[in-house]
Amino acid sequence: MQDILNEIAKEMMAIKDKGKVASYIPSLANVDINQFAISVSLCNGEHYHAGCANTLFSIQSISKVFTLTLALGKLGENVWHRVGREPSGDPFNSIVQLEHEHGKPRNPFINAGAIAVADLIMQGHEPKETLAEILQFIHYISNDDSILIDEEVAKSELATGSRNASLAHFMASFGHFINPVDKVLGTYFHHCSIAMSTKNLANAGLFLANNGIHPSSGYPVVSSERAKRINALMLTCGHYDGSGEFAFRVGLPGKSGVGGGILAIAPGKASIAVWSPGLDIIGNSKLGTKALELLAEKTSWSVFAK
Numbered sequence: 676m677q678d679i680l681n682e683i684a685k686e687m688m689a690i691k692d693k694g695k696v697a698s699y700i701p702s703l704a705n706v707d708i709n710q711f712a713i714s715v716s717l718c719n720g721e722h723y724h725a726g727c728a729n730t731l732f733s734i735q736s737i738s739k740v741f742t743l744t745l746a747l748g749k750l751g752e753n754v755w756h757r758v759g760r761e762p763s764g765d766p767f768n769s770i771v772q773l774e775h776e777h778g779k780p781r782n783p784f785i786n787a788g789a790i791a792v793a794d795l796i797m798q799g800h801e802p803k804e805t806l807a808e809i810l811q812f813i814h815y816i817s818n819d820d821s822i823l824i825d826e827e828v829a830k831s832e833l834a835t836g837s838r839n840a841s842l843a844h845f846m847a848s849f850g851h852f853i854n855p856v857d858k859v860l861g862t863y864f865h866h867c868s869i870a871m872s873t874k875n876l877a878n879a880g881l882f883l884a885n886n887g888i889h890p891s892s893g894y895p896v897v898s899s900e901r902a903k904r905i906n907a908l909m910l911t912c913g914h915y916d917g918s919g920e921f922a923f924r925v926g927l928p929g930k931s932g933v934g935g936g937i938l939a940i941a942p943g944k945a946s947i948a949v950w951s952p953g954l955d956i957i958g959n960s961k962l963g964t965k966a967l968e969l970l971a972e973k974t975s976w977s978v979f980a981k
């Protein structure tokens with residue numbers, strides 16, 4: 676595995692066209708595009724890394740996997756009254772479908788859906804308390820208590836978040852919101868601003884690769900049924916309007932973020948995190964996707980073949 680990761684990292688470093696870093700906020704626009712990291716945490720307890728696997732980056736929409744997990748834990752199947760489970764085929768921040776579908780977002784991984792999930796997990800609590808709960812959960816599943824929210828990123832998200840605010844207010848206009856819209860947005864912007872390394876992320880995803888069980892403690896984070904469902908959503912909706920392409924090329928459930936990270940799950944085998952800040956036109960990490968494609972090829976990991 677170490678040889679495979681070294682090879683992939685070397686190959687990625689040599690590629691000239693690395694895509695474009697997200698430019699909507701300075702803290703993402705200023706990230707050095709030449710960085711690359713890959714981490715693989717195997718279900719048998721082994722860990723492998725290549726590149727700058729300890730460097731922290733903004734996990735952005737990858738956080739939506741963790742907030743969905745929390746929401747399902749708190750509300751169970753009732754989550755699906757607020758958000759759907761269908762791929763959107765639209766960009767991550769699209770407002771178009773919301774009007775047709777009466778304020779019910781297509782899935783929990785597009786922005787509108789994740790904002791609705793943030794509303795669900797708050798349950799009348801203040802954003803600070805909810806964020807503490809999200810962080811505590813991430814600390815536990817990553818085995819790392821040092822993971823924090825990057826306040827600089829959160830501030831910029833808030834300052835440039837007109838589209839997300841529009842999505843939230845539009846949903847609220849249908850009478851769906853439980854908590855004040857501003858507080859929900861504050862929670863959403865902050866959980867998107869959590870900073871993690873690929874090492875952290877690969878560990879955090881392990882329960883999804885391991886039938887819902889946290890491997891080092893043996894504690895069931897979610898039931899195996901639920902882990903399977905979260906993986907299914909990652910596969911069908913984890914890359915916005917690039918989800919079909921990702922499934923075709925990589926063949927594993929994955930969730931991307933505009934910070935350039937991708938968390939991918941090889942059920943029964945491993946949790947994989949990659950980071951390369953340059954994005955393709957849809958907003959998914961260009962080299963991250965390529966690296967996962969290579970890894971899947973070299974390991975024969977796929978949910979579509981044995």
Ligand code: GLU
Nearest residue numbers: 735736767786867932933
């Ligand atoms: N914070 C970003 C936004 O809401 C998340 C988008 C992403 O990572 O895809 O615009």
